[in-house]
Amino acid sequence: MKTKAVRLYGKNDLRLEEFELPEINDDEILMSVVTDSICMSTWKLAKQGEDHKKTPENIKEKPIIVGHEFCGEVIKVGKNWGNKYKESERYVVQANLQLPDAPWCPGYSYQYCGGDATYIILPADVMKQDCLLPYNGETYFEGSLIEPLSCVIGAFKGNYHLIEGTYDHKMGIKEGGNLLISGGTGPMGLLAIDYALHGDIKPKNIVITDVNEERLKRASELYKTEGAVKVHYVNTAKIDDVVAHLKETAGGGYDDVFIFAPVPELVTQGSKILNPDGCLNFFAGPQNKDFSAEINFYDIHYNFTHYVGTSGGNTDDMREAIKLIEDKKVNVAKVVTHILGLDAVAETTLNQPEIAGGKKVVYTQKKFMLESLEKLMQDENSELGKILKKNDGIWSKEAEDYIMKNTEEI
Incomplete structure (x- = not known):
């Protein structure tokens, strides 16, 4: 053939x-x-x-x-x-x-x-x-679009938090926590917003940042506050103290941070806003093999902050994505x-x-x-x-x- x-x-x-x-x-x-x-x-x-x-x-x-x-x-x-x-x-x-x-x-x-x-x-x-x-x-x-959605599902499952009083971890984002999607108005960021709104584990606040007002406007028209989950959009290009503003927007620090653009400054900002036991996921795949960024090791030692990176989903993530689409939840x-x-x-x-x-x-x-x-x-x-x-x-x-x-x- x-x-x-x-x-x-x-x-x-x-x-x-x-x-x-x-x-x-x-x-x-x-x-x-x-x-x-x-x-x-x-x-x-x-x-x-x-x-x-x-x-x-x-x-x-x-x-x-x-x-x-x-x-x-x-x-x-x-x-x-x-x-x-x-x-x-x-x-x-x-x-x-x-x-x-x-x-x-x-x-x-x-x-x-x-x-x-x-x-x-x-x-x-x-x-x-x-x-x-x-x-x-x-x-x-x-x-x-199942495959890209499965990558987002895999990322959300890749985050983890301590089970109180132990060194054991519970996988996934924190229920009822603050979630940041940094550089999040591209297609993968939009899928992440949708999944955060409609997945099994829901945060209290979802904050999406970008430096492009047009992309933020489109995202805000597509994804709005639903029920108890509040959705916020922030143009960080217009803000002097981004860290303070992001904390103010969510009423405190963040339990889960996802970085959707390979920009060192975004990683450093994310490090500064993590709550104790917070988890930062570097989702963006950099071209530069020497990509690095400054993060807070004091918080890693004393506040148990975590850093992970995920690249792609697995077959179980794919099956979940198929069901979410077939059931019209995402x-x-x-x-x-x-x-x-x-x-x-x-x-x-x-x-x-x-x-x-x-x-x-x-x-x-x-x-x-x-x-x-x-x-x-x-x-x-x-x-x-x-x-x-x-x-x-x-x-x-x-x-x-x-x-x-x-x-x-x-």
Whole structure:
């Protein structure tokens, strides 16, 4: 079977190509891909090329398919998996395989397995790690946002606090505590706000910071105070004493701090506002391998403050994300700001930092350039824009159905 895919050959070398997939063996599965969501991690991958820790050194000779936030259907099942997976079943993949002897992951490491393609072959690694998961949501694009939501879930589970009177830890954020999402108006920060509001453990205050007034305004329109959970937005660019202001906003220090931008100053600020037994999670993945920041070791020793870093979720996080989306408890559609076809993936990926907005959803079977939802709504002659207006500018099943029916196949 022929496939079209965006493949990485080296640093900044992404190419859309058509090529023949080999016949699957008994331990593989042939899949279609319908949607992929572009992640900043793929931009980092493209920048680092063969130097990336998850990428084989020989990608110039054996390029890998990029994209790891994808959703589609089973086409053909190798006989070793026939008792578990069925043709036409909708699926998502947990890309963080956590193999015991290699760092390989879909979208980073495999010749025939990645999200920015029309058809792919899932290697045995995926199924053996139980990372091919059924998904019964009503849209494909929400399926592509399960993986990023699982990363947020994993981060929230990664925080920990002492059980009073012991040195044992209770995992997760603090119930009824103060939670800071620093640099939190990007797509991952928005997912964190949604999960903080609708997850099982709820804080008392959620404070979101950024230095961009437009992004803060959009976030404040999407996520508001709900019940006993109060939501606050702070533009730190306008404040002289950020630490004092953040404490005043929440009525004290913070039990959980999440850093969503790799800025040393944010880490230091977070260190200064931690309550005793508070936990700071450095979520943002820096490009600079020498990234460091000043933190308070007095508080670590005497006030038992904690520091963690999480990168990706696991399969259990993915299952929780699937259920939250299927049950419509978390609305991941709110983070989508752009759509595109497979032909626009390479350029969009390489220019991710310069493109404003949130998540960019790829319809991999389609051919069309990057479209901003905001601009589509401004076009009075756009049928898609009319659909968006009906839904307050938020991507939806109706919008996806329109794309699937009315845009050119690649």
